[in-house]
Amino acid sequence: MLIQALQLGLYGLAGVFGSLVILFMALKITVKLFPYKDENESQGSSENNG
Amino acid sequence: MEALFQGFLNLTWQSFVMFAIGGTLIFLAVKKDYEPMLLLPIGFGAILVNLPFSAVWEYEEADGVLKILYNAGIVTELFPVLIFVAIGAMIDFAPLLKNPKMLFLGAAAQFGIFATVVVAVLIGGAFPSLGIDLKVGAAIGILGAADGPTSIFVATKFAPQLLGPISVAAYSYMALVPIIQPPIIKALTSKKERLIRMEYSDKKISKTTIILFPVIVTVIAGIIAPICAPLVGLLMFGNLIRVSGVLERLSKSAQNELANLVTLLLGITIGSTMRYEQFLQPMTLLIMSLGFAAFVFDTAGGVLFVKFLNLFSKNKINPMVGAAGISAFPMSARLVQKMGVKEDPHNFLLMPAVSANVAGQVASAIAGGMVLAIVPTLMQ
Numbered sequence: 001m002l003i004q005a006l007q008l009g010l011y012g013l014a015g016v017f018g019s020l021v022i023l024f025m026a027l028k029i030t031v032k033l034f035p036y037k038d039e040n041e042s043q044g045s046s047e048n049n050g
Numbered sequence: 051m052e053a054l055f056q057g058f059l060n061l062t063w064q065s066f067v068m069f070a071i072g073g074t075l076i077f078l079a080v081k082k083d084y085e086p087m088l089l090l091p092i093g094f095g096a097i098l099v100n101l102p103f104s105a106v107w108e109y110e111e112a113d114g115v116l117k118i119l120y121n122a123g124i125v126t127e128l129f130p131v132l133i134f135v136a137i138g139a140m141i142d143f144a145p146l147l148k149n150p151k152m153l154f155l156g157a158a159a160q161f162g163i164f165a166t167v168v169v170a171v172l173i174g175g176a177f178p179s180l181g182i183d184l185k186v187g188a189a190i191g192i193l194g195a196a197d198g199p200t201s202i203f204v205a206t207k208f209a210p211q212l213l214g215p216i217s218v219a220a221y222s223y224m225a226l227v228p229i230i231q232p233p234i235i236k237a238l239t240s241k242k243e244r245l246i247r248m249e250y251s252d253k254k255i256s257k258t259t260i261i262l263f264p265v266i267v268t269v270i271a272g273i274i275a276p277i278c279a280p281l282v283g284l285l286m287f288g289n290l291i292r293v294s295g296v297l298e299r300l301s302k303s304a305q306n307e308l309a310n311l312v313t314l315l316l317g318i319t320i321g322s323t324m325r326y327e328q329f330l331q332p333m334t335l336l337i338m339s340l341g342f343a344a345f346v347f348d349t350a351g352g353v354l355f356v357k358f359l360n361l362f363s364k365n366k367i368n369p370m371v372g373a374a375g376i377s378a379f380p381m382s383a384r385l386v387q388k389m390g391v392k393e394d395p396h397n398f399l400l401m402p403a404v405s406a407n408v409a410g411q412v413a414s415a416i417a418g419g420m421v422l423a424i425v426p427t428l429m430q
Contacts, residue, residue, distance in 0.1 A: 004184050004428045005171040008421070009164030015420040016160050016413055019274045020153045023412075026266050027150045027259075034262070036254035 060102035064326035071329070072096035072321070075218070084225035088198065088317045092218060095321015096329075107322060116322035119315055124213065124323075127206055129316040130199035131284045136309035137199070137411070138288025139301050141379070143263055145405040146412075148253045152371075152402065154355070156409025159375030160417040161351025162194030166344040173336065180333060185209060188425045190337055193220055194344035195414035196227075197377040202320070203281060204418050208425065214323035215334040219341030227381040230342070231373050232389060234349040239369045243357070244393045246368040250401045257295070264290040271416050278419015285415055348376045352406070367402070374403040377414035383407040 052059075075093030079086035098106045099116060106116040113121070123129035146152055167187045174182025182190075189209035192201050193216065201220040205213050223230065235244075264286035271282040292301045352372035360366045370389055374382045383403035390399035 001171050001175065001184055001187075002168070005168045005187060007428055008167055008184070008188065008424055011424050012164050012417065012420045013157075013161065015275065015424070016157045016417045017154070019271055019416050019420075020157045020409075020413060022274070023267060023270050024150050024153050026270060027147065027153075027263070030259050030262050030266065031147070031150075031255065034256045034258040036256040036259075 057102040062326070064330055065100045065102070067330060068100035068324065068326045069097050071324070072100070078222075078225070082225075085221045087313050088221045088320075089218075089225070091314060091317025092221070092321040092324075095318040096214075096324040097321075098318075099322040099325050104325065107325070116319060119319045120322060123312075123315060124202070124206055124319055125210070127203055127280065129312055129319065130202045130206075131280045132308060132312045133199045133316060134281060134285040134415070135288040135291075136304050136312065138264070138285040138290075139292045139304035140309070141289060141292075141408055141411060143289060143293075143408055144255060144260060145401055146408045147255045147259060147263060148251070149402060149405045152375075152405035153409045153412070154359075155352055155367075155372050155375035155406040156377075156411070156413035157375075158355030158372060159196075159348045159352035159377075159406075159410055160194065160413050161355075162196075162344040162346070162348030162376075163191045163417055163421065164194070165191075165347040165351075166194050166340050167191030169343060170336075170340055173340075180336065184425055184429055186212065188421050189216060190340050191344065192216075192418060192421055193223070193337075193341040194348050195377055195418055196220075196224060196345060196348060196382075196410070197414040197418075198224065200281060200377070200414050200418040202316075204421055207422060211328060212333065212337060214320060214325075214329055215337040216341075217320040218324070219338050222338075223341050223345050224378045224381065227345070227376075227378045228385050230345050231349050231382065231385055234346055235353055235370050235373050235389065238350060238353045239357075241393070243360075243369050244389070245397065246366050247394070247397050248368055248371070248399060248402050249365075250398070257293075260293045261290070264293070267412060271419065275416065275419035275423045277422045278416055281415040281418055282412070285411070345376070349373045352376065368397075368399055371399055371402045371406050374406040375410045375413070376407075377410040379407045379411055380404065382410070 072093040075089045078084040079090035106114045170187035170190045185208040189205045192204040205216040268286045272279045352375040356369040356372035374386045386403040387400040390397045
């Protein structure tokens with residue numbers, strides 16, 4: 001069972017980091033594809049997004 | 051005549067211990083302001099369910115009101131995921147979008163989940179009578195997510211009999227973040243490291259990106275670990291309502307009415323799982339201890355990960371910010387800011403710490419999904 005717990009740790013952390021690496025890349029691409037340009041657009045602050 | 055004294059005759063010393071525990075939780079909520087929204091209803095629920103005959107749970111073979119709520123909201127996992135809609139509607143992910151590399155700090159601070167599972171399984175191996183298998187170990191380890199709904203969600207699936215102590219541990223330690231984290235942070239960092247200043251660039255993010263973020267997170271997390279879709283999906287649904295800008299009424303309802311109503315029902319229902327037969331067990335003490343260990347491992351994981359990154363990076367990150375990668379929002383970010391200002395009154399770490407903290411929210415939901423997906427596979 002210890003081996004299974006260590007496997008869970010290894011796969012789990014790899015899974016979390018892997019997901020976030022993909023998310024990071026997706027965010028980078030999204031920010032590049034949709035740059036901030038319109039000065040009327042919101043910055044996403046709580047005031048603007050309620 | 052005897053019927054009049056039935057209540058007295060059925061009181062046990064264990065009931066009084068549970069009244070004291072419930073009273074302590076209410077005291078902590080009222081006097082110390084420790085997560086009052088949850089600890090107060092949990093404490094009162096614990097008192098209610100330990101009254102003679104537990105009429106709120108079951109009476110004369112009919113389900114009591116709290117058992118009905120338990121079956122409707124906890125067994126079905128409805129309450130934790132509804133809370134996620136509310137949390138999503140409350141969180142502003144813009145600081146994370148301005149500094150997306152902070153996502154990795156959120157991932158590193160999930161280390162506590164997996165380290166705690168290993169420790170739990172080791173203890174289970176040493177004391178087989180505790181009955182800790184990988185599922186129970188995972189249900190305890192998920193306390194390292196530092197996230198109440200995720201802990202409840204995973205515990206409901208893997209160890210429903212331990213839901214009471216796991217929930218109490220999750221919310222108690224989240225409230226105790228300002229006490230648990232500082233000694234760990236100080237032990238693992240030098241004064242010089244704590245003085246590292248981080249530049250804050252107020253990079254503008256387009257509204258399109260802000261709206262796409264919850265959709266992207268849902269799709270990526272849902273493809274990698276489909277089982278985490280209820281957690282991540284509803285967290286992000288709440289956020290989409292908030293950022294869309296066209297559903298202000300729904301956003302406010304999610305942040306207020308939904309959050310308040312579900313929190314109220316969730317708290318008292320969790321309290322009702324604290325019947326003395328189940329709660330007054332050595333396992334409860336073990337869960338409380340391992341929960342504490344999970345928060346320590348999380349903090350250490352976040353801080354050490356930043357120190358590791360700093361070995362290769364030109365723009366150093368203050369290692370204290372790594373500790374904010376846990377999901378306890380906003381306590382952890384606030385603590386890091388406070389500690390930063392204490393070291394250097396002109397060092398403002400709030401924005402990077404908030405970025406890491408909201409990254410922790412995303413990462414903990416994904417980590418919960420990972421645990422739910424991997425454990426059954428390993429046990430086959």
